[in-house]
Amino acid sequence: MAPILEVKNLYLYYRTRKGDVKAVDDVSFTLEKGSTLALVGESGCGKSSTVIAITRLLPRNTSRYEGKVILEGKTDLMKLDDETFRREIRWRKISMVFQGAFNALNPVITIGDQVAEPLIIHDNVPKEEALERAKKVLEYVRLPDYVLTRYPHELSGGMKQRVVIAMALIMNPDIVILDEPTSALDVITQANIMNLLKRLKKELLLSYIFITHDLSLASELADRVAVMYGGKLVEVGPAEEIYNNPKHPYTVKLIGSVPTLRTDKKLEFIPGTPPNLINPPPGCRFHPRCPYAKDKCRKEEPPVVEVGKDHYVMCWLNSG
Amino acid sequence: MVETSEAGEVFTLKRALIEAFKTKSGMLSAIILAFFIIVSIFAGNIVSYDKALNWNNPKAWEELPRLAMPEWACMIYSKNFPRTIIIDSRNTEDYRVIKVRTPVPGRNSSSVLIEEVFEYEYDDFPSEVSVFFDVKFGDIQPKIEVYWVKPDGSEILLFKGLAKLHNFTLYITKDPKLVEKLYEYVEEVYGHREEYIAPSVVLFAQTGEGMHTPETAKVLKTDVEKYKLRVKADLYGKDDDINVKLIVYGKVHGFAGTDDRRRDIFVAMVWGIPIALSFGVVASVSISLIQALFGAMAAWYGGAVDNAISRLTEIYMIIPFLPILIVISFIYRLTIWMLLLVVVALSLFGGTVLTIRSLVMQIKTESYIEAAISYGASSWRIVLIYIMPRVISVIFPGIVMSVPAYVFLEAALALLNLGDPTFPTLGKVISDSLNGGAVYHGYWWWVLLPSSVIIFIAVAFALLGYTLDKIVNPKLREQ
Secondary structure (H helix, E strand, O other): OOOOEEEEEEEEEEEEOOEEEEEEEEEEEEEOOOOEEEEEOOOOOOHHHHHHHHHOOOOOOEEEEEEEEEEOOOEEHHHOOHHHHHHHHEOOOEEEEOOOHHHHOOOOOOHHHHHHHHHHHHHOOOHHHHHHHHHHHHHHOOOOHHHHHOOHHHOOHHHHHHHHHHHHHOOOOOEEEEEOOOOOOOHHHHHHHHHHHHHHHHHHOOEEEEEEOOHHHHHHHOOEEEEEEOOEEEEEEEHHHHHHOOOOHHHHHHHHOOOOOOOOOOOOOOOOOOOOOOOOOOOOOOHHHOOOOOHHHHHOOOOEEEEEOOEEEEOHHHOO | OOOOOOOOOOOOHHHHHHHHHHOHHHHHHHHHHHHHHHHHHOHHHHOOHHHHHOOOOHHHHOOOOOOOEOOOHHHHHOOOOOOOEEEEOOOOOOOOEEEEEEEOOOOOOEEEEEEEEEOOOOOOOOOEEEEEEEEEOOOOOOEEEEEEEOOOOOEEEEEEEEOOOOEEEEEOOOOHHHHHHHHHHHHHHHOOOOOOOOHHHHHHEOOOOOOOOOOOOOEOOOOOOOEEEEEEEEEOOOOOEEEEEEEEEOOEOOOOOEOOOOOEHHHHHHHHHHHHHHHHHHHHHHHHHHHHHHHHHHHHHOHHHHHHHHHHHHHHHHOOHHHHHHHHHHHHOOOHHHHHHHHHHHOOOOHHHHHHHHHHHHHOOOHHHHHHHHOOOOHHHHHHHHHHHHHHHHHHHHHHHHHHHHHHHHHHHHHOOOOOOOOOOHHHHHHHHHHOOHHHHOOHHHHHHHHHHHHHHHHHHHHHHHHHHHHHOHHHOOO
């Protein structure tokens, strides 16, 4: 069966006065139906830009936007015009849970109206019916009825996050993109939301693209993990493989920097700063910070090699 | 679970209004506004619309005294000023009317005697006396004699002659020919001719020395004997008839007095309120909303749209608004609603465009807008449903506060004689009062009453505006 989403050679550059920012540079990955792909990496590595490229929320200063995004093995989303994309794809096929639910809700519209909005926009559903369906979705994310008439500022952070998730589910999409869905929540609420997401995935057969900088959180949900660094995908593989047998030095360092409870482990950090995406380092983009960097790493870009089943790495260390 | 409200939160319009009406100044403005709104709604029940429409028709006002004070002025001066007395012989129910018709035997002609008898117990002299005739006759004009009989028995022949018209009026205290009869009467009593007499004083003064001017004369009040207007007529046709309406014009009238053309100022006040309110509110709301919408569009669409709107705004802002408005009103003599249209058209772009543009620049980067784009809301929907509500709560205090500015604008144009000439507005009455020399002659009610209505409207909106501003704009909140 064809994967539900296939991204091939995706590029997204932003124009600035100093030059083009190569935020997404030749990124390819696939997402299987009913599975979760975690996209991890530090801030500014291009995770959110990848999502922007997939969902076409392009800013005005986009200078290069190409590649293939194939839905269900048939439709190339990049070839659709904006209006068709808005009508056919947005929220019907791909919906999104935004970073910081606090800001993703309009402060002057009631929760019910907001959750029902996509239905009214896409299917022209009468308002009463839309509200009825909003009520059902809110039940699904375990929120009481009364929130329908509340304004966002009257809800707690966890409740708002549930509202945003409910909103993403109302059109029964196939793919839900979760952009750091729990980054502003305390750990208990975070655990609650993660459990909710797991349950929804199982019950509704959703496919997730889960964006986070938190590897431990990603391990909760992910079937596959994709590690991004400096606008490039440096390692993709099954979650088990990535956590137990990381191949790229960046992945190794990243896993080493995750804190564990009550153990005497010294937390590692990666010296240096993330690369400048306007003028990325030549060769491997990680070489200025890589302890194993060789001459070759400084000159030539490493190829993508398969090091295990479905486990790809982009590093000279693994390709002789 | 429920967060308490805090500074910096976003207010919906409804909540802001509820908060505003809880404060003292908000409550005061609510009371004043409620009063004006009730008056506006029931204006038609208080004073019929026809009266306002007939504002420039002198016929409609002939029964009202000229330049009469409001009735409550009696309390201020503690003096019982005369009200207007109207006696019409056509009204046969009226006990004050006596009409006797004596036919001449064997002929078609008859003689008619009409007596209109009335009491007079006021402390001051009336302003004018007029007698309106309604005579029906065929080929031969009837002969008419008009007498004024005072309670002390003195009888003055006011008029003797033929009725030449079917409808005519004897302006007893104004017409020089008729006033001459009063000069003769005074001469008869004094033994010499006075240089100047006040006609309405002579008719109502105690007969004797000093009866010719208000300074020296004393009002002759009635007790047993009454004042009488006696009209004798000889009619020569079978169907001939005569009727007389006596009007003794008082010195006070109604709640707001009258102007120099006998028009009831109360009519202009009652109908001026809904007009001023709707002019101010419509102008302010539509101008602010249009400008906010342009500002939002400029910020949202950016690029060429932004450029076009911003440049147009700059051009509009240097166009001198008032001079152009004056020229247009001068050339076209606008009605008030056309004036409103011109005011709106001249303010399509303005300061609010720039304020809202910068506000929306900020709002459009909020993630809920990004979220709206991602779930497929169209640009129009985002501007109208997502952005405008935020914008409106910001511009609302400004809308409320600029209502009086437009009310004053209408009044100012009226003062320049550029207002609507056909309908009474508050500004028009004030303008008439200045042209009529009200300030110079001390006709205080004519100036003060309509201006106080305008001032109360301004105060109510200003109070509400400042209160709302404090609530919606957290920077202004008291520490």
